[in-house]
Amino acid sequence: MKVWVDADACPGVTKETLFRAADRAEIETILIANHSVRIPPSRFIKMVTVSSGFDVADDEIVKRLTAGDLVITADIPLAAEVIEKGGLALNPRGELYTEQNIKSILNMRDFMDTMRASGVQTGGPAAMSQSERQAFANQLDRLITKFKQQKK
Structure with missing residues (x-):
């Protein structure tokens, strides 16, 4: 497993x-x-x-990743491509994107995009909380541990 980071917008604390x-x-x-x-x-x-x-960065990640690799991104369309290619996608707030949840998350993203395009002020994401930072660290640790155990 390699970890790929969509670093353009990745928070410093996550890095x-x-x-x-x-x-x-x-x-x-x-x-x-x-x-x-x-x-x-x-x-x-x-x-x-x-x-x-x-x-460009997203396309490079998709091109280089192999099944089982982990991608850190808040970019939902990128996460969908990663999952489609057999990778794992984790956002900086600790949410693991999966085959089971990516479609609904992508639909919500598209809906919010449509709302913004029609003039509705939706605001941006809230600042990362300490619990989200911890959720990310915990989820990352679980994924690495699982990978290490499978490798044995």
């Missing part, structure tokens, strides 16, 4: 959690963004910079 987990579990973690992202020195953490453009 810090990922960096610690990568070193602790010795899991290759690759950040992909259209700008340089500072990463700590580690043989398990890499940065890939792609050109600017709509969905």
Whole structure:
């Protein structure tokens, strides 16, 4: 399993959690963004910079991931592509996207997009809470543990 990070909009606190987990579990973690992202020195953490453009980083992640890889993203259409390709998708708030929930989440996203396009002010997401940070760390730990156990 590799961990791919949609790093363009990934919160700093999430990246810090990922960096610690990568070193602790010795899991290759690759950040992909259209700008340089500072990463700590580690043989398990890499940065890939792609050109600017709509969905360029997303497309690169989908191109590189293999079944069983984990992608960290809040981008719901990207999560749907990851699941379709046999990967796992986890958002920075700790919600695991699955085959069972991705369609309804995608439908809600599209509905909210339509509302915004018609002029309704929907506001953005709330700031990440401590419980969401913890939920992310816990879910990441569960996924890594499961992977390590399957590897034995």
